[in-house]
Amino acid sequence: MSTDSAPAPQSGVAEDVKQGPxxxxxxxxxxxxxxxxxxxxxxxxxxxxxxxxxxxxxxVNLSNLVQQxxxxxxxxxxxxxxxxxxxIDLSVGSVAGFIGxxxxxxxxxxxxxxxxxxxxxxxxxxxxxALIGAAQGYWIAYHRIPSFIVTLAGMLxxxxxxxxxxxGGSSVGPLPSSFKQxxxxxxxxxxxxxxxxxxxxxxxGKTIVGSGLTLHMTTVVLGVFAVVAYAYxxxxxxxxxxxxxxxxxxxxxxxVKTLVGSALALFLVFQFASYRGLPxxxxxxxxxxxxxxxxxxxxxxxxxxxxxxxxxxxxxLSGINTERLTLLVFxxxxxxxxxxxxxxxxxxxxxxxxxxxxxxxxxxAAVFIGGASAMGGVxxxxxxxxxxxxxxxxxxxxxxxxxxxxxxxxxxxLVLLGAVIFDVYNKNxx
Amino acid sequence: MRQGAExxxxxxxxxxxxxxxxxxxxxxxxxxxxxxxxxxIHAVVGENGAGKSTLMKVLSGVYPSGTYxxxxxxxxxxxxxxxxxxxxxxxxxxIHQELALVPMLxxxxxxxxxxxxxxxxVIDWNANEKRTKALLDKVGLKEDPKxxxxxxxxxxxxxxxxxxxxxxxxxxxxxxxxxxxxSEKDSQALLDLLLEFKRQGxxxxxxxxxxxxxxxxxxxxxxxxxxxxxxxxxxxxxxxxRIITSMVGRPLDDRYPPRxxxxxxxxxxxKNWSVYHPIHAERQVIKNISLNVRKGEVVGIAGLxxxxxxxxxxxxxxxxxxxxxxxxxxLEGKPIxxxxxSKAVENRIAYVTEDRKTYGLNLIDHIxxxxxxxxxxxxxxxxxxxxMHEMRVANDYLKKTNIRxxxxxxxxxxxxxxxxxxxxxxxxxxxxxxxxxxxxxxRGIDVGAKYEIYTxxxxxxxxxxxxxxxxxxxxxxxGITDRIYVMNEGRIVGEMAASDASQEKIMRAIVRGxxxxxS
Numbered sequence: 001m002s003t004d005s006a007p008a009p010q011s012g013v014a015e016d017v018k019q020g021p022x023x024x025x026x027x028x029x030x031x032x033x034x035x036x037x038x039x040x041x042x043x044x045x046x047x048x049x050x051x052x053x054x055x056x057x058x059x060v061n062l063s064n065l066v067q068q069x070x071x072x073x074x075x076x077x078x079x080x081x082x083x084x085x086x087x088i089d090l091s092v093g094s095v096a097g098f099i100g101x102x103x104x105x106x107x108x109x110x111x112x113x114x115x116x117x118x119x120x121x122x123x124x125x126x127x128x129x130a131l132i133g134a135a136q137g138y139w140i141a142y143h144r145i146p147s148f149i150v151t152l153a154g155m156l157x158x159x160x161x162x163x164x165x166x167x168g169g170s171s172v173g174p175l176p177s178s179f180k181q182x183x184x185x186x187x188x189x190x191x192x193x194x195x196x197x198x199x200x201x202x203x204x205g206k207t208i209v210g211s212g213l214t215l216h217m218t219t220v221v222l223g224v225f226a227v228v229a230y231a232y233x234x235x236x237x238x239x240x241x242x243x244x245x246x247x248x249x250x251x252x253x254x255x256v257k258t259l260v261g262s263a264l265a266l267f268l269v270f271q272f273a274s275y276r277g278l279p280x281x282x283x284x285x286x287x288x289x290x291x292x293x294x295x296x297x298x299x300x301x302x303x304x305x306x307x308x309x310x311x312x313x314x315x316x317l318s319g320i321n322t323e324r325l326t327l328l329v330f331x332x333x334x335x336x337x338x339x340x341x342x343x344x345x346x347x348x349x350x351x352x353x354x355x356x357x358x359x360x361x362x363x364x365a366a367v368f369i370g371g372a373s374a375m376g377g378v379x380x381x382x383x384x385x386x387x388x389x390x391x392x393x394x395x396x397x398x399x400x401x402x403x404x405x406x407x408x409x410x411x412x413x414l415v416l417l418g419a420v421i422f423d424v425y426n427k428n429x430x
Numbered sequence: 431m432r433q434g435a436e437x438x439x440x441x442x443x444x445x446x447x448x449x450x451x452x453x454x455x456x457x458x459x460x461x462x463x464x465x466x467x468x469x470x471i472h473a474v475v476g477e478n479g480a481g482k483s484t485l486m487k488v489l490s491g492v493y494p495s496g497t498y499x500x501x502x503x504x505x506x507x508x509x510x511x512x513x514x515x516x517x518x519x520x521x522x523x524x525i526h527q528e529l530a531l532v533p534m535l536x537x538x539x540x541x542x543x544x545x546x547x548x549x550x551x552v553i554d555w556n557a558n559e560k561r562t563k564a565l566l567d568k569v570g571l572k573e574d575p576k577x578x579x580x581x582x583x584x585x586x587x588x589x590x591x592x593x594x595x596x597x598x599x600x601x602x603x604x605x606x607x608x609x610x611x612x613s614e615k616d617s618q619a620l621l622d623l624l625l626e627f628k629r630q631g632x633x634x635x636x637x638x639x640x641x642x643x644x645x646x647x648x649x650x651x652x653x654x655x656x657x658x659x660x661x662x663x664x665x666x667x668x669x670x671x672r673i674i675t676s677m678v679g680r681p682l683d684d685r686y687p688p689r690x691x692x693x694x695x696x697x698x699x700x701k702n703w704s705v706y707h708p709i710h711a712e713r714q715v716i717k718n719i720s721l722n723v724r725k726g727e728v729v730g731i732a733g734l735x736x737x738x739x740x741x742x743x744x745x746x747x748x749x750x751x752x753x754x755x756x757x758x759x760x761l762e763g764k765p766i767x768x769x770x771x772s773k774a775v776e777n778r779i780a781y782v783t784e785d786r787k788t789y790g791l792n793l794i795d796h797i798x799x800x801x802x803x804x805x806x807x808x809x810x811x812x813x814x815x816x817x818m819h820e821m822r823v824a825n826d827y828l829k830k831t832n833i834r835x836x837x838x839x840x841x842x843x844x845x846x847x848x849x850x851x852x853x854x855x856x857x858x859x860x861x862x863x864x865x866x867x868x869x870x871x872x873r874g875i876d877v878g879a880k881y882e883i884y885t886x887x888x889x890x891x892x893x894x895x896x897x898x899x900x901x902x903x904x905x906x907x908x909g910i911t912d913r914i915y916v917m918n919e920g921r922i923v924g925e926m927a928a929s930d931a932s933q934e935k936i937m938r939a940i941v942r943g944x945x946x947x948x949s
Contacts, residue, residue, distance in 0.1 A: 310792035318804040319772040
């Protein structure tokens with residue numbers, strides 16, 4: 001990093017910059033987008049907490065919030081990779097609808113014997129999702145048909161098949177309750193509940209619902225464990241950087257970040273624990289989010305996706321098989337769309353022709369609010385997830401407030417526009 | 431110098447005094463002085479990143495008054511430009527390196543874009559075309575005003591830009607690297623035009639890398655280095671050596687690093703390589719090329735633009751160009767498969783592109799990620815990247831190739847051309863090739879950075895690597911290679927040891943090759 005060994009004349013004063021403070025500043029500014037987004041989410045949550053007179057953070061509502069929006073976030077994980085690669089996928093809502101219909105037909109209508117078992121059906125559906133992704137990705141990767149067109153066609157095709165499968169306008173259900181656990185279930189309390197305040201008993205000897213405080217201990221233990229792991233790994237990564245002689249972000253910043261994050265997480269865990277524990281779908285989401293953060297930040301395939309989105313030609317000439325990578329990105333999207341479809345069906349308890357209708361736009365909006373660039377090469381998993389939650393909290397909050405659905409759309413549109421304008425403005429200023 | 435300027439006050443058209451421009455953390459210009467006399471061609475030279483473009487942006491109002499210190503006096507009046515419109519209104523017009531023409535509009539439409547002869551928004555096309563015709567005559571361009579920009583060459587586009595400037599009643603014309611993308615012939619024509627304008631009394635500022643051009647047309651040369659004015663040389667003192675000394679801050683006795691070639695056995699051999707055009711399938715672009723490179727040898731490929739050199743290199747490197755590729759490639763006597771880039775990399779062949787921005791770098795990502803991109807396996811195990819290892823590698827190459835950046839986290843898009851080239855080189859050095867093909871490795875970079883690139887090439891050869899250098903600059907090939915192949919129209923038309931090669935010999939081989947084809 002030093003320039004003292006320059007054998008030839010110095011050129012370019014613009015590059016000869018002192019080191020120390022710049023790194024700290026750049027660490028802050030590069031992460032500002034992410035912090036800003038999380039702060040925006042918190043502000044929005046507090047706003048609705050206030051306007052809904054405390055309903056938003058009620059344990060039961062938090063569970064609802066997660067269960068209502070999980071499919072958007074699951075699909076946003078796939079969409080992030082699609083958009084970072086420089087493509088778009090408009091078909092995800094229709095694919096989700098189609099997979100929901102397929103799952104319902106397999107479990108309820110078609111006589112498949114043991115193959116109508118929810119687990120078997122789910123696996124088959126995920127495989128079908130992968131095939132759909134591969135079919136669309138094939139044209140995009142190997143024949144260079146614009147993704148917008150291929151997936152617009154897919155959007156029409158799979159919505160059509162979805163409706164045809166369900167036989168016109170009817171819905172198919174009810175789905176087995178074990179399947180519905182995917183969306184509306186909670187993790188079992190293997191440790192056993194802890195009653196802090198016994199519920200009030202009324203004159204008739206019955207307990208009053210909602211009174212007292214009983215904690216779902218498995219949730220508490222898992223939550224505390226996760227927070228400790230978060231702090232431990234954060235500290236370890238810091239140590240490692242310092243040991244190798246590289247500057248990490250300022251310690252105070254790290255402490256504040258970790259404390260705020262942990263406090264927030266513990267608060268949410270407590271809320272979930274005082275209701276029925278962690279929703280199953282939240283666990284699924286948590287695992288997927290961690291996986292995608294790891295893949296994008298630490299794995300070579302993630303790095304290659306960013307390189308392809310940043311400059312496809314340069315990536316290709318660096319030995320990256322951009323065609324195969326594109327295909328993989330769309331297969332991944334197909335699988336996650338299928339999972340999204342299963343979550344929607346499980347939540348509704350039946351398959352309906354309009355399942356997932358228009359959700360592709362929510363998913364894409366979540367990714368762009370999360371800071372991804374429409375040009376490709378830029379975007380973070382955490383950004384997309386927070387973007388998804390921002391959309392979800394606004395949906396939920398405005399519904400509780402009784403805002404008309406039409407106006408909800410207007411507000412969501414304005415937030416999307418505002419977020420992207422904020423991004424572009426920041427980029428130009430830098 | 432200041433005194434001289436005051437003495438000639440009457441004929442001084444532009445005076446920039448003590449211009450200081452600071453960006454966050456960087457002083458781009460400090461107390462720069464520039465004084466231009468009426469009717470002269472004033473050249474401004476300096477290495478990439480020395481501050482020439484920044485100075486011109488201050489002058490043209492791209493950086494508005496108030497964002498810099500110092501004063502600008504134009505024709506006796508102090509100027510405070512708020513934007514480019516202010517400077518254009520009083521007759522300062524700048525033509526940028528990247529042309530700002532709309533490809534799908536006609537010449538006339540481009541010249542009067544935003545400035546059309548119109549009444550109530552209805553354009554009078556006859557008036558526009560008549561005026562365009564007159565302007566085109568002035569710049570000596572014989573084209574129909576209705577011709578689309580996309581249908582004329584870069585040289586003519588440059589003339590259209592100048593005609594556009596003339597349409598604005600220009601008093602001071604600033605040309606930023608006008609000949610960078612022009613052929614020799616077009617460059618000469620453009621310089622002649624500048625001299626013609628001078629006879630008519632126009633003042634111009636010429637920013638250029640090409641010292642022979644400066645030498646030819648400039649009345650005065652101002653040298654800028656590290657954001658400071660070093661000196662202004664009058665006509666009689668202008669010589670290439672003198673300018674270079676001033677630009678780099680020390681006499682550059684030798685433009686090429688000394689080197690003791692230690693050449694071993696043939697390591698890389700191409701036999702009967704033929705390639706057809708990717709779209710026009712009947713057109714053979716590369717015709718039966720055979721060549722070889724020895725261990726520790728630097729082999730040059732000379733030729734004119736369009737000789738097929740880049741196409742040859744890219745078709746070798748993972749069949750990245752063309753189709754119906756036939757021929758054989760041997761590495762250490764064994765035939766190897768180069769049918770994909772990853773196979774080429776596995777066989778330890780690297781290709782450093784001529785167009786680093788389009789084919790070489792991910793400009794929106796930082797140095798670290800660019801350096802390891804071609805060899806991610808080298809910093810990861812089972813697909814998981816070891817961040818610390820990657821960091822070490824990136825810092826290592828930052829030092830080795832002397833990349834000047836604030837840290838490995840600087841975006842490659844913000845680096846100067848020379849430093850970008852070093853990042854691309856680093857990327858391929860980290861892939862640890864046996865054969866390195868460098869396509870125009872010093873295009874568009876300054877004298878100092880060129881020397882550094884040559885030093886790296888010499889070091890690699892000394893380490894026993896085989897190197898092919900494709901270059902259009904014949905002195906460069908003569909200076910750094912051991913052996914030169916001459917290519918023309920997809921064929922090898924000559925081969926000579928660098929020691930008994932000369933520019934004339936290379937040119938003769940090219941011309942002879944063309945004669946052969948005609949007969």
